[in-house]
Amino acid sequence: xxxxxxxxxxxxxxxxxxxxxxxxxxxxxxxxxxxxxxxxxxxxxxxxxxxxxxxxxxxxxxxxxxxxxxxxxxxxxxxxxxxxxxxxxxxxxxxxxxxxxxxxxxxxxxxxxxxxxxxxxxxxxxxxxxxxxxxxxxxxxxxxxxxxxxxxxxxxxxxxxxxxxxxxxxxxxxxxxxxxxxxxxxxxxxxxxxxxxxxxxxxxxxxxxxxxxxxxxxxxxxxxxxxxxxxxxxxxxxx
Amino acid sequence: xxxxxxxxxxxxxxxxxxxxxxxxxxxxxxxxxxxxxxxxxxxxxxxxxxxxxxxxxxxxxxxxxxxxxxxxxxxxxxxxxxxxxxxxxxxxxxxxxxxxxxxxxxxxxxxxxxxxxxxxxxxxxxxxxxxxxxxxxxxxxxxxxxxxxxxxxxxxxxxxxxxxxxxxxxxxxxxxxxxxxxxxxxxxxxxxxxxxxxxxxxxxxxxxxxxxxxxxxxxxxxxxxxxxxxxxxxxxxxx
Amino acid sequence: xxxxxxxxxxxxxxxxxxxxxxxxxxxxxxxxxxxxxxxxxxxxxxxxxxxxxxxxxxxxxxxxxxxxxxxxxxxxxxxxxxxxxxxxxxxxxxxxxxxxxxxxxxxxxxxxxxxxxxxxxxxxxxxxxxxxxxxxxxxxxxxxxxxxxxxxxxxxxxxxxxxxxxxxxxxxxxxxxxxxxxxxxxxxxxxxxxxxxxxxxxxxxxxxxxxxxxxxx
Amino acid sequence: xxxxxxxxxxxxxxxxxxxxxxxxxxxxxxxxxxxxxxxxxxxxxxxxxxxxxxxxxxxxxxxxxxxxxxxxxxxxxxxxxxxxxxxxxxxxxxxxxxxxxxxxxxxxxxxxxxxxxxxxxxxxxxxxxxxxxxxxxxxxxxxxxxxxxxxxxxxxxxxxxxxxxxxxxxxxxxxxxxxxxxxxxxxxxxxxxxxxxxxxxxxxxxxxxxxxxxxxx
Numbered sequence: 001x002x003x004x005x006x007x008x009x010x011x012x013x014x015x016x017x018x019x020x021x022x023x024x025x026x027x028x029x030x031x032x033x034x035x036x037x038x039x040x041x042x043x044x045x046x047x048x049x050x051x052x053x054x055x056x057x058x059x060x061x062x063x064x065x066x067x068x069x070x071x072x073x074x075x076x077x078x079x080x081x082x083x084x085x086x087x088x089x090x091x092x093x094x095x096x097x098x099x100x101x102x103x104x105x106x107x108x109x110x111x112x113x114x115x116x117x118x119x120x121x122x123x124x125x126x127x128x129x130x131x132x133x134x135x136x137x138x139x140x141x142x143x144x145x146x147x148x149x150x151x152x153x154x155x156x157x158x159x160x161x162x163x164x165x166x167x168x169x170x171x172x173x174x175x176x177x178x179x180x181x182x183x184x185x186x187x188x189x190x191x192x193x194x195x196x197x198x199x200x201x202x203x204x205x206x207x208x209x210x211x212x213x214x215x216x217x218x219x220x221x222x223x224x225x226x227x228x229x230x231x232x233x234x235x236x237x238x239x
Numbered sequence: 240x241x242x243x244x245x246x247x248x249x250x251x252x253x254x255x256x257x258x259x260x261x262x263x264x265x266x267x268x269x270x271x272x273x274x275x276x277x278x279x280x281x282x283x284x285x286x287x288x289x290x291x292x293x294x295x296x297x298x299x300x301x302x303x304x305x306x307x308x309x310x311x312x313x314x315x316x317x318x319x320x321x322x323x324x325x326x327x328x329x330x331x332x333x334x335x336x337x338x339x340x341x342x343x344x345x346x347x348x349x350x351x352x353x354x355x356x357x358x359x360x361x362x363x364x365x366x367x368x369x370x371x372x373x374x375x376x377x378x379x380x381x382x383x384x385x386x387x388x389x390x391x392x393x394x395x396x397x398x399x400x401x402x403x404x405x406x407x408x409x410x411x412x413x414x415x416x417x418x419x420x421x422x423x424x425x426x427x428x429x430x431x432x433x434x435x436x437x438x439x440x441x442x443x444x445x446x447x448x449x450x451x452x453x454x455x456x457x458x459x460x461x462x463x464x465x466x467x468x469x470x471x472x473x474x475x476x477x478x
Numbered sequence: 479x480x481x482x483x484x485x486x487x488x489x490x491x492x493x494x495x496x497x498x499x500x501x502x503x504x505x506x507x508x509x510x511x512x513x514x515x516x517x518x519x520x521x522x523x524x525x526x527x528x529x530x531x532x533x534x535x536x537x538x539x540x541x542x543x544x545x546x547x548x549x550x551x552x553x554x555x556x557x558x559x560x561x562x563x564x565x566x567x568x569x570x571x572x573x574x575x576x577x578x579x580x581x582x583x584x585x586x587x588x589x590x591x592x593x594x595x596x597x598x599x600x601x602x603x604x605x606x607x608x609x610x611x612x613x614x615x616x617x618x619x620x621x622x623x624x625x626x627x628x629x630x631x632x633x634x635x636x637x638x639x640x641x642x643x644x645x646x647x648x649x650x651x652x653x654x655x656x657x658x659x660x661x662x663x664x665x666x667x668x669x670x671x672x673x674x675x676x677x678x679x680x681x682x683x684x685x686x687x688x689x690x691x692x693x694x695x
Numbered sequence: 696x697x698x699x700x701x702x703x704x705x706x707x708x709x710x711x712x713x714x715x716x717x718x719x720x721x722x723x724x725x726x727x728x729x730x731x732x733x734x735x736x737x738x739x740x741x742x743x744x745x746x747x748x749x750x751x752x753x754x755x756x757x758x759x760x761x762x763x764x765x766x767x768x769x770x771x772x773x774x775x776x777x778x779x780x781x782x783x784x785x786x787x788x789x790x791x792x793x794x795x796x797x798x799x800x801x802x803x804x805x806x807x808x809x810x811x812x813x814x815x816x817x818x819x820x821x822x823x824x825x826x827x828x829x830x831x832x833x834x835x836x837x838x839x840x841x842x843x844x845x846x847x848x849x850x851x852x853x854x855x856x857x858x859x860x861x862x863x864x865x866x867x868x869x870x871x872x873x874x875x876x877x878x879x880x881x882x883x884x885x886x887x888x889x890x891x892x893x894x895x896x897x898x899x900x901x902x903x904x905x906x907x908x909x910x911x912x
Contacts, residue, residue, distance in 0.1 A: 004504050004526045029750045029787075030773040031766055055787075082828035083773075090826050102827050105749065106791030106834030110358070113788040117571075118578030118621050119349070120380040122361035125837040126795060129868035132829065141359045141389070150380070167528070167537075167564045171445065174784055175751050176767035181786040185575060201563030206410065207446040208566035209786070211536045213506050213528070213581050226766050243721050243743045268533045268570075269556040270549055294570075321611035322556075329609050341610050344532065345574030345617030352571040356788075357795030357838055364620040365578060368651035370602075371612065406745070406754075406781045413567055414534050415550035420569040424792060440780030447783035448569070450753045452723050452745070452798050465549050 006168040006218050007197060011041035014191050014219040018047045018156050025112065025154035025183040026054040026064060030083075031227035033176035035160040035193050036063040038219075040237050042158070043067055049074045053112070053152055055105065055179060057081035057089035062230045065089065066237040073098055077152070079105035085231060104132065107149055109182060115153035116185025116214070124149055157187030160224065161210070164194035165201075168215030169208045177209065184214040193221040245407040245457050246436060250280035253430050253458040257286045257395050264351065264393035264422040265293040265303060269322075270466035272415035274399040274432050275302040277458075279476050281397070282306055288313045292351065292391055294344065294418060296320035296328035301469045304328065305476040312337055316391070318344035324470060341371065346388055348421060354392035355424025355453070363388055396426030399463065400449070403433035404440075407454030408447045416448065423453040432460040484679035487631075487660035495520040496675075497586055497626055497658050505583040506530055506576075508618060511555035513628045514586040530582055532614045534573050537565025554614065577614065578621040585622035587615065589629040589657075591644040594691035596654040596666040598627065599646035612649075619650030631659035631688055638690040640664070640671070661685055670694050701896035704848075704877035712737040713892075714803055714843055714875050722800040723747055723793075725835060728772035730845045731803040747799055749831045751790050754782025771831065794831065795838040802839035804832065806846040806874075808861040811908035813871040813883040815844065816863035829866075836867030848876035848905050855907040857881070857888070878902055887911050 008014050015038060018024065024042075028034030043066055052073050057080075058065030065088040067073055076098055081089050092098045103111065104126050114122055123146035127133040137148040159180040162173040170192060172180055184190040197220045247253050254277060257263065263281075267273030282305055291312050296319075297304030304327040306312055315337055320328050331337045342350065343365050353361055362385035366372040376387040398419040401412040409431060411419055423429040436459045488496070494516035501507060501517075503525040509517055518538065521527055529538035531553045538553060539560035547558035561567075576582055591599040598619055601612045619625055632638055640657065656674075657664040662685050663675040673695045676685055686693050705713070711733035718724060718734075720742040726734055735755065738744055746755035748770045755770060756777035764775035778784075793799055808816040815836055818829045836842055849855055857874065873891075874881040879902050880892040890912045893902055903910050 004528065030769065032750070032769050032773075033767070080828045080830040082826040086826075093826060094824055100827070102829055104829050104833040105787070105831040106795055106838075109787035109791050110356070110795075113575075114361070116579050116581075117349070117575035118580060119361050119363060120383070120385055121378075122353070122358050124358060124795065126834045128837065129865055130833060131864045132833065139360075144359070146359055165564060169564060169566055172784075174445075174765065174768040174778070175748070177784055177786050178751050179787050182788045185579060185581075203564075204446070205537070205561060205565045205567050206413075206448075207443070208568075209445075211566040211568060211576075212564070213530070213536055213576055228766055243745065269552065271533070271552050271556075272550070319611045319613040321609040325609075332609060333607055339610070341612055343612050343616040344570075344614040345578055345621075348570035348574050349578075352792075355796050355798075356792035357797060363578065365617045367620065368648055369616060370647045371616065404781060408781060408783055411567075413548065413551040413561070414531070416567055416569050417534050418570050421571045424796060424798075442781075444754070444778060444782045444784050447785075450783040450785060450793075451781070452747070452753055452793055467549055 005166045006212065006215055007166050008217050008219050011037055011219055014038060014217050015041045015045050017189060018042060018045060020047050021049045022047065022155040023051040023053065025157040025187050026052055027159040027178065027180040027183050029055050029178040033160050033178050033180055034063055034227055035158045036225050036227060037221045038158040038191060038193050039063050039067050043070050043237060048072050051075040051077065053077040053154060055079050055108065056083065057086050059083060059085035059227060060231040061088060061236040063227055068092055068098060075099040075101065077101040077103060079103055079108050102132065109179065111149055111152040112186045113182040115151035116182060119151060121148055121150045123147065152186060154183065154187035157183040157190040159183055159190060159192045161192055161194050163196045163198050163203065164192060164218040165198055165203055167200060168212030168218055169203050170210035170215065171203055171207060172209055181210050184210045189216040190214055191217045193219055195222060195224065196220065244405045245451065245454055246405050247456050247458050250276055250458055253277060253456050254280045254284050256428060257281060257284060259286050260288045261286065261394040262290040262292065264396040264426050265291055266398040266417065266419040266422050268294050268417040272399050272417050272419055273302055273466055274397045275464050275466060276460045277397040277430060277432050278302050278306050282309050282476060287311050290314040290316065292316040292393060294318050294347065295322065296325050298322060298324035298466060299470040300327060300475040302466055307331055307337060314338040314340065316340040316342060318342055318347050343371065348418065350388055350391040351425045352421040353390035355421060358390060360387055360389045362386065391425060393422065393426035396422040396429040398422055398429060398431045400431055400433050402435045402437050402442065403431060403457040404437055404442055406439060407451030407457055408442050409449035409454065410442055410446060411448055420449050423449045428455040429453055430456045432458055432463065434461055434463060435459065486678040488677045490516055493628055493658050493660060496663060497628055498522060500656065501527060501584050506581065508532065508582050508585040508622060510587040512588045514588060515555060517586050530576060532573050532577060534568050534570060535561060535565060537562045574617055577617050580621055580623060582622045584624045584626060585618045586626045586628055587618065589627045589639060590646050591639050591641050592627055592654050592657055593641055593644045594671055596652045597644050598649045598654050599644040600649050602647045604647050615649045619653040624655050625653050626656050626658060627654050628658045631661040638688060641690040661688065703895040705894045707733055710845055710875050710877060713880060714845055715739060717873065718744060718801050723798065725749065725799050725802040725839060727804040729805045731805060732772060734803050747793060749790050749794060751785050751787060752778060752782060754779045791834055794834050797838055797840060799839045801841045801843060802835045803843045803845055804835065806844045806856060807863050808856050808858050809844055809871050809874055810858055810861045811888055813869045814861050815866045815871050816861040817866050819864045821864050832866045836870040841872050842870050843873050843875060844871050845875045848878040855905060858907040878905065
């Protein structure tokens, strides 16, 4: 019998659709929720000239940092690209090898949600009177000034979750949920790595965080690497 | 020890804060999620000149229909006020005793969410080229036309849920969830009737739908009436 | 005069079956209130659809056994339904994010009128004193990729429902992709209305005589 | 010259304790990265606060026991935390709905500079070649009802951080309600900066000498 089945067997298959020049939304807040294995598969895949939307810009020489270091990213859209271990982005940015669009974190989350919800633009109080609103359209509503912000859509999203089923229903783990749900909504193809793939009907329908309608592909990665551990070991990708 | 405790003992206490002229968001889609006991308490309380935001306009002579029949509602904001059993609203509207703002259902949900999320206004494709967009501001974004819609905020929300704790964390039952979560977000004071009040820590933190930050008061109603049953019995409130 | 003696219009179930046959495997499908609800019974062999209800359910199952109705598990028409294994519940803003955000593949709606360029009128007849009610129809037509209309070809009074221009207030402009009636299946595209199939015994001339807008074949 | 021999500046824990003492019972509180994180340790007897982390947690508990850190349970500063019974997890858009929608009562932030009218600069020193990073600071100052700043009174080089006008790029204009430094607690309102309390041995003249903006008492 034909069935809706979003499960793919390999990381390679999962990212094969990603094309040069694509906009890729990458989940995670620091290492929590960062889909390291999918990012490494994207490095192996080699798609270039990517615009990456992600809260941070990677740490050390693994995951998102390794993708940037491999010169596959022409532009980063993020809220906090600077950390003690964001050496790669800092270096590449100073050399002019990667462009940066800096977006306040809540505006970033809301622009992505808007992209997924069919809202092309919205007004927000965030960043009014700051340099980040300098060239943006303003509007006064009920005597308060707001900034117009536009939706962000992705061609692809790379997201990590705790458990998934063949319909693409997802649940997350603790604060690793962060940007995953809105990125799945906003991408044409959301590609997800799940610590566990479970039979349909296992996930409580009251507790599913991302309904399968927002997901294109699921691949099981039962022992995902921890970024902080890789950093301690001074690992680099490709290894 | 002083503790955050949003539980109130009686329906009367729960609605006592509602003032004349208030905007009240009332949850429910048909009878699913309709907080009948809270509405009846509001009838006993007697606050007048209310603007009520609710998907429907009530059925028979109980719940929201009874509130309208009791002449406490001067304006309804809803998407679908007409059903086979919406006799009270039909009658009062034709007599000019209640005003109607008709809003497409998705726009209604999104305007309420925006109210709760601090987004004062947004653009949407819904209702473009229809009479409901006739006097609204339009904007072309990426060659497509959108309508500007403004946030809806409530002074109060009346919402029904399945289980709650003293922090005001809520879970719902099946399709009775509907407008509850966004209405709790958008109201200054969200007043909730729960079928069950459980100790803090009982609700799974991964499955809480409405975090307590959005809730002001919770009252236990362990055997809520079913609207369809009351209609079968031709009940009227006050009884 | 047009011959009519051998005409066998499709009944509602046959219409619904034709709609179902045109829904691609794996589609996410929203079914409107009324005749569209019948479509759920006709998933073709070898296909799996996922039915969406705008009141917060993805994965509508078959109707419940009598006596097992749950007043808190209903569809957009407020009728009792069931949920399949793998279903998910969500709130109204998330549900309409699915609709407005173009995540639903197909929507099946009823109609008062459809115009030759695909305008749909299905929420108000504009009668003074009538209670206007729109529900989710405008959200659906603006957000769903493919809009199928299922309707009787004419009104009870025999007036055409497929018209040059809608006289009733619009639900959406140029939104309908295909019309399924008791007499025919008609594609709507930029060049006009193209008849794909006619009910047994229906001739093109007969069909045109029941249709205000110009048909092509 | 101003006398300085008897000055006993508050240490970071004392500053954090003063902040905690000014947070009303039952408040929802967001703590920024750095010194603000210390505030969590000083909930006054008889009060209950609910700590919010913008990365999707309401109900931060005490730090985990060493060896029990969970890399998927972290705070905004990306440090391991725990969750109290009654905590809830949610996604980033919902988390910032809490912030932007004015549901958080109090936010405690660090500062590079605060101006006399409550402007805050805490995200960029505008140095060429620096990597700009803003995080959630602009969302917090625009959405949270009460903004407390906790900071050393002067920079490491001894320059005033409480200034007439911020020279660094702003995080928000007229957003700060109260400033807690090692030397004083200062209210910001429309009429200016009002000193509420000074550290032991600090005189008003001394405090003014360390402050570019004019202080009132």
